[in-house]
Amino acid sequence: MNTFEKNWKGATAYFRNNPKLIAGVSIILALVLFWLIGSLIVSPARAQPISGLPDQPPSLKYLLGTDSNGRDLLAVIIVGTGLTLRIGFLAGAIGLGIAIALGFLSGYYGGFLDTIIRGVVDVLLTIPALAVLVVIAAMISGVITLNLMIIIVASLSWMLPTRTIRAQVLTMREKAYIPMAKISGMKNLEIIIKELIPNLLPYLAAGFVGATSAAVLATIGLEALGLGPQSLPTLGMTIFWAVSFSAMLRGMWWWWLPPVIIIAALFVGLFLLTAGLDEIANPKLRRVV
Amino acid sequence: MKDEVLRVINLRVYYHTSLGQLKAVDGVTFSINSGERFGLVGESGSGKSTLAFALMRLIKPPGYIEGGEVLLDGLDLVKISDDEIRNVRLAKIALVPQGAMNSLNPVVRIKDQIIDGMVDHVEDIPRNTLEKRVHDLLEKVGLKHEVSHKFPHELSGGMKQRVCLAIAISLNPKVIIADEPTSALDVVVQRQVMLTLDQMQKDLGVSVLLVGHDIGLMAQFVDRVGVMYAGKLVEVDSVKEALKEPLHPYTKLLITCPPSLDEKGEFKGIPGLPPLLLNPPSGCVFHPRCPQVMSRCCAEVPILNEISPGRFVACHLYNEVKI
Amino acid sequence: MTFVYVLKRFGYFVLVVFAAATLIFLLPRLATERNPIVQRMGQTAAAAGVLSEGVQEMQKAWEAKFGLDQPLWKQYLHYIRDLATLEFGYSLAYYPAKVKDQITNALPWTIGLFGTATLISFVFGSLGGALLAWPKAPRFLQYLLPFVLTLSAVPYYLLGLVLLFLFAFTTGIFPLSGGYSIGIVPSLSLPFILDILHHSILPGLAMVLAGVGFWSLQMRGLMVMGLEENYITFAEAKGLKGIRVLFRYAIRNALLPQVTSLAITLGQMISGAILVEVVFGYPGLGTLLLKAVSGFDYNLISGIVFIIILIIAMTTFLLDLIYPLLDPRIIYRRETR
Numbered sequence: 001m002n003t004f005e006k007n008w009k010g011a012t013a014y015f016r017n018n019p020k021l022i023a024g025v026s027i028i029l030a031l032v033l034f035w036l037i038g039s040l041i042v043s044p045a046r047a048q049p050i051s052g053l054p055d056q057p058p059s060l061k062y063l064l065g066t067d068s069n070g071r072d073l074l075a076v077i078i079v080g081t082g083l084t085l086r087i088g089f090l091a092g093a094i095g096l097g098i099a100i101a102l103g104f105l106s107g108y109y110g111g112f113l114d115t116i117i118r119g120v121v122d123v124l125l126t127i128p129a130l131a132v133l134v135v136i137a138a139m140i141s142g143v144i145t146l147n148l149m150i151i152i153v154a155s156l157s158w159m160l161p162t163r164t165i166r167a168q169v170l171t172m173r174e175k176a177y178i179p180m181a182k183i184s185g186m187k188n189l190e191i192i193i194k195e196l197i198p199n200l201l202p203y204l205a206a207g208f209v210g211a212t213s214a215a216v217l218a219t220i221g222l223e224a225l226g227l228g229p230q231s232l233p234t235l236g237m238t239i240f241w242a243v244s245f246s247a248m249l250r251g252m253w254w255w256w257l258p259p260v261i262i263i264a265a266l267f268v269g270l271f272l273l274t275a276g277l278d279e280i281a282n283p284k285l286r287r288v289v
Numbered sequence: 290m291k292d293e294v295l296r297v298i299n300l301r302v303y304y305h306t307s308l309g310q311l312k313a314v315d316g317v318t319f320s321i322n323s324g325e326r327f328g329l330v331g332e333s334g335s336g337k338s339t340l341a342f343a344l345m346r347l348i349k350p351p352g353y354i355e356g357g358e359v360l361l362d363g364l365d366l367v368k369i370s371d372d373e374i375r376n377v378r379l380a381k382i383a384l385v386p387q388g389a390m391n392s393l394n395p396v397v398r399i400k401d402q403i404i405d406g407m408v409d410h411v412e413d414i415p416r417n418t419l420e421k422r423v424h425d426l427l428e429k430v431g432l433k434h435e436v437s438h439k440f441p442h443e444l445s446g447g448m449k450q451r452v453c454l455a456i457a458i459s460l461n462p463k464v465i466i467a468d469e470p471t472s473a474l475d476v477v478v479q480r481q482v483m484l485t486l487d488q489m490q491k492d493l494g495v496s497v498l499l500v501g502h503d504i505g506l507m508a509q510f511v512d513r514v515g516v517m518y519a520g521k522l523v524e525v526d527s528v529k530e531a532l533k534e535p536l537h538p539y540t541k542l543l544i545t546c547p548p549s550l551d552e553k554g555e556f557k558g559i560p561g562l563p564p565l566l567l568n569p570p571s572g573c574v575f576h577p578r579c580p581q582v583m584s585r586c587c588a589e590v591p592i593l594n595e596i597s598p599g600r601f602v603a604c605h606l607y608n609e610v611k612i
Numbered sequence: 613m614t615f616v617y618v619l620k621r622f623g624y625f626v627l628v629v630f631a632a633a634t635l636i637f638l639l640p641r642l643a644t645e646r647n648p649i650v651q652r653m654g655q656t657a658a659a660a661g662v663l664s665e666g667v668q669e670m671q672k673a674w675e676a677k678f679g680l681d682q683p684l685w686k687q688y689l690h691y692i693r694d695l696a697t698l699e700f701g702y703s704l705a706y707y708p709a710k711v712k713d714q715i716t717n718a719l720p721w722t723i724g725l726f727g728t729a730t731l732i733s734f735v736f737g738s739l740g741g742a743l744l745a746w747p748k749a750p751r752f753l754q755y756l757l758p759f760v761l762t763l764s765a766v767p768y769y770l771l772g773l774v775l776l777f778l779f780a781f782t783t784g785i786f787p788l789s790g791g792y793s794i795g796i797v798p799s800l801s802l803p804f805i806l807d808i809l810h811h812s813i814l815p816g817l818a819m820v821l822a823g824v825g826f827w828s829l830q831m832r833g834l835m836v837m838g839l840e841e842n843y844i845t846f847a848e849a850k851g852l853k854g855i856r857v858l859f860r861y862a863i864r865n866a867l868l869p870q871v872t873s874l875a876i877t878l879g880q881m882i883s884g885a886i887l888v889e890v891v892f893g894y895p896g897l898g899t900l901l902l903k904a905v906s907g908f909d910y911n912l913i914s915g916i917v918f919i920i921i922l923i924i925a926m927t928t929f930l931l932d933l934i935y936p937l938l939d940p941r942i943i944y945r946r947e948t949r
Contacts, residue, residue, distance in 0.1 A: 126628050126928060127635075128879030130886070131917040134901065135639055217767060217880075224769055224887045225905050239773070243891070248773075248781055249788065260773055264766050271765035347849060378851030386849065391842035394861050396868075396939060405860070406850040440940045456850065 021276025027269030031081055031262065038078035046075035047233050058254050065254040068245045071233065077258050080235040084266070087150050087219050087234065092212030094154035099161035099207050106162070107169025118166070121159050129156040129214070130221045137227040144229050149219070157214035161207030168203045206277040213270045220263060235259040294463050294496050295344075295382075296320040300357035300367075302336075302343045305350075311566045313339040313352065315520040318593060319601075321464065321496050328507035328528065329500045330543070331517035334566070338387070340517070341466050341500045345382055346374045362463065380410050383457035385467040385486075389450040393441040400437035403456050410460060426455040429492070430485050447478035451485055458489060465490075466498045471506070483510060504543050508532055513599075516540050519574040520566060522593055525601040536602040538579045573605065581606060621932040625925050632921040636914050637691050700915035703904075711915040714900060719919065722896035725812055726885040729819035736820075737827025738870055742863045744828060745835030748854060764825025768884035772818035772891040779814060786814045789893030815892045819885060830873060834866040841865070868939045875931040878924050886920070 049069040056066040064073035106117040136152055222228055223236025242256035298318050304311035314336045321327045331337045342348055344359055346366055359366040361381055386392040394402055403423050424434050430451040457465050471479040490497050499511055507514055514531050516524040524537040535541040570577050576586040585605055593603040657667045700711035743749040780788045792807045839862055847861045889898025897916055904912035936942045
């Protein structure tokens, strides 16, 4: 069995014995299903303004009522969940990509490159992401599209995963199988793909979840200030509009509460995923069989 | 019988694991007299460290003291309350730990680590008395006064071990348990530490239980020795007689194993591996590896018998012979 | 604590602040060619119907007045010089008020709320977490664990919304917004201080609830590993009192990485605090930032962002100075390199 097969078997075994991981994945899957199935049942067009009478409380026709612009809130929530998930995961993927690239460069090649990358990461980590993002977003305000949002948010979610991946690459570089592979004639790139990556999988997964969590947090933060895609009903923007229109004071709980619940669920799911992946990566935290 | 200070009767310590019960210490009986040096020797996994910890009731779950008595000055340490055993530790029976490297609190100064033990046992000692005591103790173990202000990471391994010694004698206990005090040190430092221990024992007249696997070290230091194997005590003897005329086959092997400078020959080990304590062999626990095994060894468990004054052995070879 | 160490940490502090300032300076200038204010001004004027020559004249006049027609490096030098006196220019949203004054008014509120909430959640969270790991602690604490776990995952902002709904809107126990009630004259009197407290409790609670979860979880993890150390066993062998082993041996050592993570998560926490202020209309930097963003007040935005980064860098520097006091090995390690 090569490294890859060994790790796959090991991974699935721990999957079964890891309640946090299972819970986390279930929650996220539930949200994704909610979005997918919901989109089939409720037409996304109803998330547009003037789909119905404004300020309607929940009824049989509009299960979650409507907002002050006449949007059907059930449709809004379904579309919004999809949007927020997309921003989060795509930004997380981009962030992970950056983290892998920088982490490898830094850890595997070391030297001056490593010092520079590490310095940049440390300084950027001290600076609160939100602050920089606000500056960026405010500059472009008014024309933030979905894709732009993804890029903005990804740009500051990669730092912590880079550190983790770099640390792991450093540890692995010293281990015996790298020189072994080199002796048996594998080129550097081959080594990276066939030997390093399979062993890194738990850390890559953790990095992805970490980058995604950071991205979602940044998204919610920006949207709370109104700095999100203006015309799209992401969950964060929905809350922003709700607060702007004083939904709470007007007793319109159906406007602000559902997005809050879904976002909270998303965060809890991501958190459980992180904790579950931590257990795989760090054997000491595992439950005794 | 000279005055006994510690008597252990049929002590059993078992670990409850998901794979079964691990009998780390399985019915050990011996005693130590006042001012005596007793060595407990055995290979890794023989249960000697577990025994040492059990005497101070430091066994943590999933390990439990299943039964037996540990009588210190008449007090049964197994049965007293948590608060009482806390008082007994350090004051009556003290530990010199194995890994002194990690046994000292890294963020507290040496002085305070010596003092806190005393303060938690005796109330209302004035500050300058405490400080003077710290200096006295450091002197006794051969360390300068300056050490008291330092942090553990500023000391060498040997110095840290001696600090632990100083802590152990701080309340003049009756018994000191030294759990492999030199195994992590190089030979030069080893000698220094053992000399210090030797001097201290002579000055204070305290009883010492020295736990270890190095029988050569034992020979230089202890009066009597107990040999442990797979959780059982197989022989108890004065150290001279054990070396000259070992009774138990395991003891014989232990003595002949270490290479000597006089005879040069093949490196001899003891064939086989120590048994899994989950499923110990039937009858005598040593029988699979014993070069003198007989048929009854597989069936009957031998009992520790005193075959001549002060000489105990648990082996069927001696059941008929009584001197 | 050596001088070299302090110097190094101070150097790092200066580096971060400089990097931040430069970033704030460069970013908008990379996005658009001209100064965004000038751009905005042009757009607004054109939308109001002013002829394009008139708009251009206006923009040129503005640029001349504020030195925006000078080469970039000169602008940068002026910028740095101004920054040293915390001079950010005029606030567009509150013209003719200066950014410096706006920030000075809002800053104490933020520091008060954030500082207190962080202190409370760190201290109680760490203590709670330590007890959760201590075998001899009361049992009921274990049941709190899943609850606390969930709370720590949710950002302060959301928790704030829920609390606002539950305790301000529906039950009316606490006020809905503001730092103090409308109509009360600010003074150093007891009623005023109590009024401030009354307004601070909900936003503070939002941060404390989420924070306590995070800190106790971390501390518990650290303690569980820490209790396996040899010095704990030896401490018990010494017959030390339980409390002493818990505090001086276990907690004291787990505190070191705990404080480190405090320094690392400061940025995240203050971002959360800012958003909580938005929810509660609390008159700190958060609400100010919201108004700045909605009013496209670029000067104010940069000013607030810079101040936030400055606060974080200073706090990190202070924590760096405290750290060697907690762990005597740190300087030793650095010196032996």
